[in-house]
Amino acid sequence: MKIAVVYNRESQAVINLFGTQNREKYGLETIKMIKEGLVSGGHQVKTFEGDKNLIKNLEEFMPTVISGERPGLVFNLSYGIQGRGRYMHVPGILEMLGVPYVGSGPETHALALDKVVTKMILLQKGLPTPKFSVLDNPDSPLTENLMYPLIVKPKDEAVSFGLKIVHNEEELREGVQVIYETYNAPTLVEEYIAGREVNVGILGNNPVQALPPVELVFGEGPQIFTYEDKKNKSGRTVEKVCPAPLTEKETERIQELAIQTFKALNCYDTARVDFRIDNEGNPYILEVNSMASLGADGSFIYAAEQIGLTYKALMNRIIDITCERYFGADFLAPVEEDFQKMDVRLFNRLTKKRSMMETDLKAWTNISSRTEDPVGLSRIRNKLEERLLKLGMNPVDEFTNGRSAWTFETGAGMKDGTLIVVPIDVPGERTGFPIPFRTEQEWLYGEGIASSRGGITVMLSALNALKEQKLLSKKNVGVLFYSDEGRGMRYSSSTLRKATKEVKEVIVLQPGFTDGKVVDQRRGTKQFSVIVEGDPVRIGKETKSIDVLQMFIKNAEKVQKLNNRKGKLAIAIQDVRSERYSVLKPHRVYATLSITYIDEALAEETEKAIRELFTVNSKGIRTNIEKLVERPPLIRKKNHLLLDTLKNLSEAWNLPFGTESSLLSSAAGEVAKDTPVVCGFSPASKGLYTPEESLHRSELVQRSLLLALYLNEG
Incomplete structure (x- = not known):
């Protein structure tokens, strides 16, 4: 699965910088550990800053999936760049884009980040939380009858920013003044609960699992977890004890309260609930961290280790939990490969290696081989021959003229089998430098990417999939590639006509039309x-x-x-x-x-x-x-078994398929009249034969899959 780890650290790529700036950052070491953990689980992982470039980056990294393919997913670590509701920004963008992501939704982050709203929800649900009041500014009256000492903190900040114990009116006003000037926000004032501080991590959705409680032992100094403690700047070490030394009943009680709080705020996947337990053993919920820290020294990680989850295992467990939430439990229960049907194996192989397919396409596209360029044509011919030989295919001298047409066949030979035809030259007289490869969400651009390179990539991807399943050598398949499409096949047409008399059917890898339409008639x-x-x-x-x-x-x-x-x-x-x-x-x-x-x-x-x-x-x-x-033209046939089979396979795998006629001639017209042929089997194109030539991104994998499935049927 493709996983984008999205975080905020250095980038300030926004249109304008204003308002409350983010003070929370994940360390580079933690980001690296998360990435390595996910890679160890077999995922393809990239990291991105959660800024205004995120949409473009995700479009390039995560193309639209085909039916049955596992979609990409975002591992959200983003605290946002600025604004009071910054936790919501990246989840909101992902909701709009339709990209699954780890963690709670924007509405939950909004509730959890606002400590006052959180406490109001807790009280409504009958869950225990310290008595509190809100002071809008330093002069606001304290309306509630609260007992000193008190805790002051900004009402919508995290990581203990501005947290302080105050013992009298003077200290209270000083604390509120600092918060008001520093954060320009109201102050939450709540009664300080003398006793012990315990955190409970939450993992999962259905069911929700409470991790073993972790007690924070502060030693000397304030008996609260300050910002300086969390950033190792306080000069003291806060010890973590897990499982917390509580009775079984106390542990069950605090875990149940954590789960109820998790559900009350509609959290997903992971969270952490912070408690104070007074000297009589009564627990009080302080706040909910809807984005529990995944730093290696955090209490969430510490608790997970106590139940046997290593860091890498925990990262992949979080992914599984998220996937189960989005796609159901069946998503997590793949059938062992030995028991999968062959067509399922081909599907999994091709969809899992989509990125490799696009990398291969980029390599082919960045080789220039215009029709009038003998050096470029020689280079691409040599590379293609090398790839076909690695697939175990053999040259067929009878159908190779050595100048403009070359034919290879599997170990089983091509007689009475399927011949795949693909051009390797880029037609058209063009000046200047070749157009380089570039990626968009739905389209891939580059010189000859649709007219030639897409067909080469589809062919090689399908044949590679068959070879990996030890099928290719048993199939009657031939490949004929030619280098004079730009000259109307003046020199290769006779070789093609000769070769097509030996096979049962022909598939021509010229560009098709959108919505999966192939070409069954050409002028x-x-x-x-x-x-x-x-x-x-x-x-x-x-x-x-x-x-x-x-x-x-x-x-x-x-x-x-x-x-x-x-x-x-x-x-x-x-x-x-x-x-x-x-x-x-x-x-x-x-x-x-x-x-x-x-x-x-x-x-x-x-x-x-x-x-x-x-x-x-x-x-x-x-x-x-x-x-x-x-x-010659390609004339539409009434009874077309090749087309019917492709249509049935497409319907079975929810792949788009249809037929269309084309004004452009192709190699399909050279095929012997009584030999079934389908043209336009390459992905759909835009701007064909122009500098803006492009290929439909999703159809790259769709066509590769359909070709592999069809050849497997033969």
Whole structure:
């Protein structure tokens, strides 16, 4: 599970600093111990300050989960940066984000931090607490009949800030004056209970467990636990005795009161209730610490050790308690792997290693391999070959041309099996530096991340999962990767067509659409280079012949009229440039013209019409049309067993799934007509072939899981 340990220590990253500043901080050593304890429990852990950057950090660390996946969780240690209700800030943010977290909710922290409200609730519930009064300022009258000595403390501070024993009116007013000036807050005044101080830690929710009571032995000096004592600045050592030397009846009584207090304030997971026990053995509740300190020398840790919970064990026990509260007891009772079904093992493997999957994707994305970059293509090809060899797959020379297409197969071979097809080049002519990998909550960005890298990562993740379960070598699976997607597969298409005749089905790892939609129909593409040449002509010279640029524009208008919306055929002139000498008119025009289509017969007629348009008899003008790319369409089939199986698997695992048609051609059109094929199996994309190209983050693991499950079925 991903766990973010959130605390407040150094950061003051807020829009404005004002109001009551936080004085409580967790030590770096404690934060380190908590992290190490959680890591020892098999969790993936990162630490973050609880400031205005928290949302962004959690978005990057905790992507939206898929159905059945264990979500991320926050181990909340945050005391807040500023404000009277600072304990509430991080829990409130997490409630809004929908992120589970350790500890009580914001409403409980608000109650517990306000000692006056806490005492009022305790009295309402019939729970014992010292008599008290509230002084708003140093001159406020003491309305209650309280007996000296008294305790003064700020009504909504923690860690014993401002705590003091006063013995008369003069000391009382001095104490209230200090609190008023230091904290700008009302003062809680309560009767001092002479006797013993005992803390009871609480762990759990249903049932709630009271830890053994811990007695604080103060020795000389004030018989209260001061701020200086807690920070080891008082010059004395406060001894902790656990279990506290109480009778069995007294222990049961104080533990029961602690549990009732925990429930009265609607606390969750952990807390600590502080008591004074007078000389007659009567317990009084002083306050509730809704965020019990987890410092190694704290009474909560000390008490947990007495019941056999080491520090590491306690941290992981707290996580289990929190998960049980959010997700139910079944969440804590995973079936032993030997007894799990294979598909469950694959699910657990892939979802638990989502971060590794994204790290792998980042590594692939940060390798530049544009179509025209032979060095980059060689680098990524070598790395992919190395990974496939480590998976135990073998090269297939028959379906490798050594220039633009390479094929590998499992030990069982690919014949009558599944062929996975993935491009390794990034199409498009781009200038400048490659776009680096970056993360957002729902989308991952980077050059070629959707058009190429997502498919590579999905394929390797699925195959790795199968290999870990010792399944891959038994499956009839082939992988064909190619490096000329940006050239319309001019050189690799024949190798692909040959390979697809050997297999039962083909899955093409091109980007799909959001909501888990794959592509079951794609248009074909014909792309032409058109050149119109003529003699150089001076501007203003009278001539009967039309110049080459005018001739091209005239025919381009006629070309546009060949568009056939009803016949699903579209024509586009994509690039136009001209050449001329100095002040002369253009003598040469270059253009790229593309047709996308479904009906191949209609496409042939349109191609013929275009060639006729650019066949001219004008004196001095010459034309040349060359076909650069011809990619057949993928035609939707009525009975599609491959699609039906994928749909059924998706429904069984609550994965999004659907079908969509696409205007863009792909390798799927090259597959033999009688071979079932699904395209768009990679995660959905945005900004495809642009600098803002991105890949849907959740679909990275969804597609990897669906591919692994499908290959396991085969």
